Amino acid sequence: MKKTLKQLYKMAAAQEPIACLTAYDAAFAHWADTAGVDVILVGDSLGMVVQGQRTTLPVSLEDMVYHTQMVQRGNKQAWCIADVPFMADKNLDTVMDAAAQLLKVGQADMVKLEGGQRIVSYVQALAERGVPVCGHLGLLPQSVLKKGYQVQGTDPAQAAQLLADAQALVAAGIDLLVLECVPSELAKQITAALPIPVIGIGAGAVVNGQVLVSYDVLGLTPGRAPKFSQNFLTGRDSILAAFEAYVQAVKDKTFPTADHEVG
Numbered sequence: 001m002k003k004t005l006k007q008l009y010k011m012a013a014a015q016e017p018i019a020c021l022t023a024y025d026a027a028f029a030h031w032a033d034t035a036g037v038d039v040i041l042v043g044d045s046l047g048m049v050v051q052g053q054r055t056t057l058p059v060s061l062e063d064m065v066y067h068t069q070m071v072q073r074g075n076k077q078a079w080c081i082a083d084v085p086f087m088a089d090k091n092l093d094t095v096m097d098a099a100a101q102l103l104k105v106g107q108a109d110m111v112k113l114e115g116g117q118r119i120v121s122y123v124q125a126l127a128e129r130g131v132p133v134c135g136h137l138g139l140l141p142q143s144v145l146k147k148g149y150q151v152q153g154t155d156p157a158q159a160a161q162l163l164a165d166a167q168a169l170v171a172a173g174i175d176l177l178v179l180e181c182v183p184s185e186l187a188k189q190i191t192a193a194l195p196i197p198v199i200g201i202g203a204g205a206v207v208n209g210q211v212l213v214s215y216d217v218l219g220l221t222p223g224r225a226p227k228f229s230q231n232f233l234t235g236r237d238s239i240l241a242a243f244e245a246y247v248q249a250v251k252d253k254t255f256p257t258a259d260h261e262v263g
C-alpha cells in the first residue's frame, strides 16, 4: 500500500524511525522500495552523483522532472519527495511552476525547498494549494559557494537561528523537515520542539528518521563520501541486501552511531 503523510506522522508519534534513501531512476527506486524504505527522495544531489558536477547548482527543473518520472515508474509504496532545484525558487511564480511540474509530470508526492525565513511565503502559498512541502535546514548544498560543506549550528547564535527558522517553516505549513549536518544535540532539541517529523542526515540518532544518498550506501560515490554516510554493501552480496541492511539499521537504531556525528 502506498505510504501517506498520515502514516509518516503515526510512525514519528510511535517513535518508529522513518527510513529514506535517495533514488534517481526506476531501478534504484524499485530496489529501495522493495527493501522497504518509507520515503524516496529524488535529490538534486543527482547533479553530483549522476551528472558528475561539482555541486548541485547546475541541476535544472527539467532534470528533476525527468528523474522524478523515472523514479515513480519504479516505486510502488514509498512516499516520494522531489527537490526544487537551485533558482527554481527565485520567486513565487517559479516555485509554483516547479511544484506543478514535479507533481503533475514527475508524479512526486511532495516538494522540498532549501532555506528558512526566505522561503516562508512560498511554503504558505504551496500549503494553501494543498501541496505537501518538506523543509531543508542546516547544511544547504544550494548555498555551497558562500558557505561550503560545513557543519551548521555549532555556535549558540546559529543554533538559535536554526530553531527559529524551523519554527517559522512549521508555522508556514511544512509537513516534514530534513535537517542536514548539524550537531546531534541541536537536532534532538529541534526535533523535540517541532510537531512534525524531522529526517536527519548527519544530524545524529535523536530525530524521527534518516536519509542517505543511495550511491554512498552502495559505495558508488567516487572519492570520499561524507563522514555521516556508510557503505552498507560491504560484506553483502546484492544491492537489495545493502538497502535492506540500511533500512534495518535505521529501524533498530544501530545507524547512525557516534562515528557518524559531525560538529
Ligand SMILES: Nc1nc(=O)c2c([nH]1)NC[C@@H]1CN(c3ccc(C(=O)N[C@@H](CCC(=O)O)C(=O)O)cc3)CN21
Residues within 6 Å of the ligand: 044, 045, 048, 049, 056, 139, 141, 149, 150, 151, 181, 212, 213, 215, 216, 221, 225, 226, 227, 228, 229, 262, 263
Ligand atoms: N554523495 C553525496 N552524498 C551526500 O550526502 C550529498 C551529496 N552527494 N550531494 C549533495 C549533498 C552535499 N552533501 C555534503 C557534501 C559534503 C559534505 C562534507 O564534506 N562534509 C564533511 C564534514 C564537514 C565538516 O566537518 O565541516 C565530511 O567530512 O563529511 C557534507 C555534505 C550532502 N549531499
Ligand SMILES: CC(C)C(=O)C(=O)O
Residues within 6 Å of the ligand: 022, 041, 042, 043, 044, 045, 046, 083, 136, 178, 180, 201, 211, 213
Ligand atoms: C542530501 C539530501 C537531503 C538532498 O537534499 C539531496 O540528496 O539532494
Ligand SMILES: [Mg+2]
Residues within 6 Å of the ligand: 043, 044, 045, 056, 083, 141
Ligand atoms: Mg537536495
